[in-house]
Amino acid sequence: xxxxxxDYPDIDLTPSGADKRPHVVIVGAGFGGLACARAxxxxxxxxxxVDRHNYHLFVPLLYQVATAALSPxxxxxxxxxxxxxxxxxxxxxxxxxxxxxxxxxxxxxEAGYVPYDRLVLxxxxxxxxxxNEHWAKYAxxxxxxxxxxxxRASVLLGFExxxxxxxxxxxxxxxxxxxxxxxxxxxxxxxAIAELARWSLRRDFRNIDxxxxxxxxxxxxxxxxxxxxxELARYAHASLERMGVxxxxxxxxxxxxxxxxxxxxxxxxxxxxxxxxGVKASPAAQWLGIEADRQGRIPxxxxxxxxxxxxxxxxxxxxxxxxxxxxxxxxxxxVATQQGAHLGKSLVAQLERGAAPAAFRFRNRGNTAIVGRNxxxxxxxxxxxxxxxxxxxxxxxxxxxLVGFEQRMLVSLQWLWRWITYQSGARLIAYxxxxxxxxxxxxxxxx
Amino acid sequence: xxxxxxDYPDIDLTPSGADKRPHVVIVGAGFGGLACARAxxxxxxxxxxVDRHNYHLFVPLLYQVATAALSPxxxxxxxxxxxxxxxxxxxxxxxxxxxxxxxxxxxxxEAGYVPYDRLVLxxxxxxxxxxNEHWAKYAxxxxxxxxxxxxRASVLLGFExxxxxxxxxxxxxxxxxxxxxxxxxxxxxxxAIAELARWSLRRDFRNIDxxxxxxxxxxxxxxxxxxxxxELARYAHASLERMGVxxxxxxxxxxxxxxxxxxxxxxxxxxxxxxxxGVKASPAAQWLGIEADRQGRIPxxxxxxxxxxxxxxxxxxxxxxxxxxxxxxxxxxxVATQQGAHLGKSLVAQLERGAAPAAFRFRNRGNTAIVGRNxxxxxxxxxxxxxxxxxxxxxxxxxxxLVGFEQRMLVSLQWLWRWITYQSGARLIAYxxxxxxxxxxxxxxxx
Numbered sequence: 001x002x003x004x005x006x007d008y009p010d011i012d013l014t015p016s017g018a019d020k021r022p023h024v025v026i027v028g029a030g031f032g033g034l035a036c037a038r039a040x041x042x043x044x045x046x047x048x049x050v051d052r053h054n055y056h057l058f059v060p061l062l063y064q065v066a067t068a069a070l071s072p073x074x075x076x077x078x079x080x081x082x083x084x085x086x087x088x089x090x091x092x093x094x095x096x097x098x099x100x101x102x103x104x105x106x107x108x109x110e111a112g113y114v115p116y117d118r119l120v121l122x123x124x125x126x127x128x129x130x131x132n133e134h135w136a137k138y139a140x141x142x143x144x145x146x147x148x149x150x151x152r153a154s155v156l157l158g159f160e161x162x163x164x165x166x167x168x169x170x171x172x173x174x175x176x177x178x179x180x181x182x183x184x185x186x187x188x189x190x191x192a193i194a195e196l197a198r199w200s201l202r203r204d205f206r207n208i209d210x211x212x213x214x215x216x217x218x219x220x221x222x223x224x225x226x227x228x229x230x231e232l233a234r235y236a237h238a239s240l241e242r243m244g245v246x247x248x249x250x251x252x253x254x255x256x257x258x259x260x261x262x263x264x265x266x267x268x269x270x271x272x273x274x275x276x277x278g279v280k281a282s283p284a285a286q287w288l289g290i291e292a293d294r295q296g297r298i299p300x301x302x303x304x305x306x307x308x309x310x311x312x313x314x315x316x317x318x319x320x321x322x323x324x325x326x327x328x329x330x331x332x333x334x335v336a337t338q339q340g341a342h343l344g345k346s347l348v349a350q351l352e353r354g355a356a357p358a359a360f361r362f363r364n365r366g367n368t369a370i371v372g373r374n375x376x377x378x379x380x381x382x383x384x385x386x387x388x389x390x391x392x393x394x395x396x397x398x399x400x401x402l403v404g405f406e407q408r409m410l411v412s413l414q415w416l417w418r419w420i421t422y423q424s425g426a427r428l429i430a431y432x433x434x435x436x437x438x439x440x441x442x443x444x445x446x447x
Numbered sequence: 448x449x450x451x452x453x454d455y456p457d458i459d460l461t462p463s464g465a466d467k468r469p470h471v472v473i474v475g476a477g478f479g480g481l482a483c484a485r486a487x488x489x490x491x492x493x494x495x496x497v498d499r500h501n502y503h504l505f506v507p508l509l510y511q512v513a514t515a516a517l518s519p520x521x522x523x524x525x526x527x528x529x530x531x532x533x534x535x536x537x538x539x540x541x542x543x544x545x546x547x548x549x550x551x552x553x554x555x556x557e558a559g560y561v562p563y564d565r566l567v568l569x570x571x572x573x574x575x576x577x578x579n580e581h582w583a584k585y586a587x588x589x590x591x592x593x594x595x596x597x598x599r600a601s602v603l604l605g606f607e608x609x610x611x612x613x614x615x616x617x618x619x620x621x622x623x624x625x626x627x628x629x630x631x632x633x634x635x636x637x638x639a640i641a642e643l644a645r646w647s648l649r650r651d652f653r654n655i656d657x658x659x660x661x662x663x664x665x666x667x668x669x670x671x672x673x674x675x676x677x678e679l680a681r682y683a684h685a686s687l688e689r690m691g692v693x694x695x696x697x698x699x700x701x702x703x704x705x706x707x708x709x710x711x712x713x714x715x716x717x718x719x720x721x722x723x724x725g726v727k728a729s730p731a732a733q734w735l736g737i738e739a740d741r742q743g744r745i746p747x748x749x750x751x752x753x754x755x756x757x758x759x760x761x762x763x764x765x766x767x768x769x770x771x772x773x774x775x776x777x778x779x780x781x782v783a784t785q786q787g788a789h790l791g792k793s794l795v796a797q798l799e800r801g802a803a804p805a806a807f808r809f810r811n812r813g814n815t816a817i818v819g820r821n822x823x824x825x826x827x828x829x830x831x832x833x834x835x836x837x838x839x840x841x842x843x844x845x846x847x848x849l850v851g852f853e854q855r856m857l858v859s860l861q862w863l864w865r866w867i868t869y870q871s872g873a874r875l876i877a878y879x880x881x882x883x884x885x886x887x888x889x890x891x892x893x894x
Contacts, residue, residue, distance in 0.1 A: 013611045054607060054876045071520040078874040080651040090653050093607045111611055145875075160501060160540045164460045164558055204527040206537050410857060427525045428592075429501045429540075
């Protein structure tokens with residue numbers, strides 16, 4: 001690993017001093033990292049959690065920020081606040097640039113290093129453009145607050161500009177959204193944009209009818225929601241079409257530019273494009289100098305330790321873990337959370353009592369996707385749910401899973417209110433397009 | 448007025464057609480512009496309100512966004528949503544670049560023009576650095592969501608960096624805030640930062656004690672809160688000092704740079720600086736090519752018409768209106784609101800019934816400032832209030848004045864919750880410093 005010493009000053013960022021407890025360092029405060037830290041709270045280990053942001057983001061609800069239903073602060077909670085009551089847990093806000101495996105140090109850009117006895121890599125995943133990284137500028141994925149703000153601004157600005165536009169073709173383009181990828185994120189985005197146009201903005205304009213907005217969901221495979229049973233996917237397909245979403249299956253997006261997307265042989269002019277077609281792991285494998293799988297994931301053993309190492313672990317979207325049938329576990333919040341909690345407990349047992357590492361076993365809590373108002377699907381393996389009851393269950397589960405109590409209360413009140421009034425909560429145009437695409441992946445300006 | 452024709456295409460942005468009603472165009476959807484539009488809602492005039500943002504911002508609570516208590520969406524409401532029920536009111540989102548007085552057109556950058564029969568300029572004010580405009584980069588004022596996000600990020604990042612810092616002097620600088628100007632905004636900011644450090648962040652850090660943060664309020668005059676009676680100012684002064692704020696009166700800020708501020712002869716290193724020392728009107732006077740007063744305000748007559756014109760009016764911070772004693776009315780939300788409502792009614796009477804213009808008279812509803820938890824002041828002229836009851840009244844009044852019902856409900860719940868728990872609501876570090884200082888005044892990325 002080539003690193004410039006000037007970028008990583010020789011400064012220990014943790015209070016060294018008298019603390020002789022073994023030191024576990026977690027990189028990433030997503031679902032996995034946070035669950036891992038919490039499981040070690042109050043035990044005889046020292047824990048430092050490093051993240052580039054000062055907040056944990058509840059990514060499953062990010063599509064609601066992107067579609068102007070919630071504010072970023074509704075689904076983000078300061079990491080320090082979440083972990084405050086555990087005196088043995090430190091938080092470091094910084095951008096990790098690499099790992100010095102030989103000296104057991106995590107290197108923080110422009111700040112220094114954090115020494116570790118055990119390292120947990122929980123850095124998540126990002127969208128994969130399969131070699132067309134220049135598409136990201138026009139069709140952001142949905143992983144960060146900046147992504148969500150960019151999408152929200154582009155949808156709302158599209159309507160604002162269409163209202164003033166006298167050119168019919170351009171007006172149509174300004175009211176067109178293309179969503180690439182028919183997975184849960186694509187379905188959620190398509191449904192939410194359709195509801196925004198059909199309900200929330202319905203009476204806001206004089207020259208255009210937002211209900212005539214065109215929303216196109218493009219899926220390269222034969223059907224949407226591939227990980228779900230066909231019955232549920234069919235229901236979601238029909239629900240989306242009823243909401244006015246055009247679904248194109250077996251269609252590849254061949255190019256994306258500032259004016260729109262080339263879908264198959266047809267160029268569709270669009271002002272909003274969203275990418276949800278594939279993910280790859282963050283560059284943690286490169287930090288270790290080890291070989292990752294095709295999606296950039298780090299192979300780990302049953303105990304979640306990185307193969308070939310003794311003191312490094314990986315969980316969540318960063319890790320390649322296989323189930324009993326040898327299939328990779330999916331990149332879901334519940335997988336990351338269960339792995340984090342398991343690893344935290346296992347590390348405490350090892351470091352406090354010298355226990356042997358315990359094997360991780362995933363327990364499927366059910367898989368869900370939301371299509372729109374009153375329409376969601378649940379797959380519990382044997383049992384399946386769809387429709388209004390599934391939607392209520394979806395809302396309950398997501399409110400419950402939100403980290404902070406205050407957030408839960410506010411989000412549930414906003415949902416209730418919006419559900420009664422058909423309104424949207426956070427309709428600020430809040431993004432300056434020129435701020436994108438500068439600097440590294442860490443440059444997004446959230447909040 | 449020199450304008451480049453390419454910047455302003457010859458496109459009428461309002462639906463021309465058959466609508467023969469007289470057309471009133473309002474520039475600016477602040478308190479004044481919005482009140483003016485509302486007063487004309489449902490009458491036999493056509494109204495178009497132009498703003499660079501798609502939302503109305505409740506500026507009196509912006510300091511709470513700057514100090515991480517509220518989210519931008521809590522105090523912003525889409526203009527279209529506010530005015531939706533009035534079919535005679537259009538909204539145009541765009542950046543006004545000038546007024547073509549001869550042809551009665553408002554020119555919108557990169558879009559076209561809006562023709563008017565009557566024009567109302569309600570573009571507000573911005574902070575005045577008295578010739579030191581380069582200070583703005585380091586010490587933003589508090590007028591836009593971008594300002595608030597920059598200040599919030601700098602306060603919170605200061606603590607994050609101080610936590611990792613091993614250099615005592617630098618650590619102290621990272622925890623130092625300098626607020627320039629002892630008016631209501633300066634007092635509110637100083638109090639709110641003090642509360643953030645002393646209560647909300649108290650237990651969040653391991654290496655630093657946020658309560659040791661240094662907050663300096665600098666006032667060039669002999670006392671803070673000059674517009675208030677001395678008794679109330681003394682109370683606010685004592686309350687702030689009790690909260691740990693250092694108040695320097697009769698002290699001028701002589702320079703501001705990236706590292707801190709030169710106050711008198713002493714250079715104070717600081718990571719957060721806020722400018723609240725003076726305002727000037729936005730450049731509406733230049734659009735008209737008329738002479739403004741020293742603060743950039745447009746002189747208007749009793750009927751709020753711009754002197755020397757017959758079809759152009761100005762209200763709020765943009766206008767110079769004199770009270771009965773010949774003193775200029777202050778730049779307060781209540782002045783703008785009353786002028787807007789008066790002008791709207793007067794224009795309807797003139798245009799519908801050919802009535803004569805009515806003279807405006809300001810009714811003082813009382814002047815207020817908030818110092819902190821349980822401490823506010825009210826000046827009703829003869830009666831004065833201070834302390835806990837004033838604080839409760841302040842909170843009631845501000846919740847009531849918030850435009851949307853949903854906002855009212857959410858903000859009051861958040862305040863109640865924070866008051867009980869001593870917590871802060873919206874602690875996201877949300878600002879990328881590099882996004883500042885690019886382009887024109889209209890480039891702020893709020894939300």
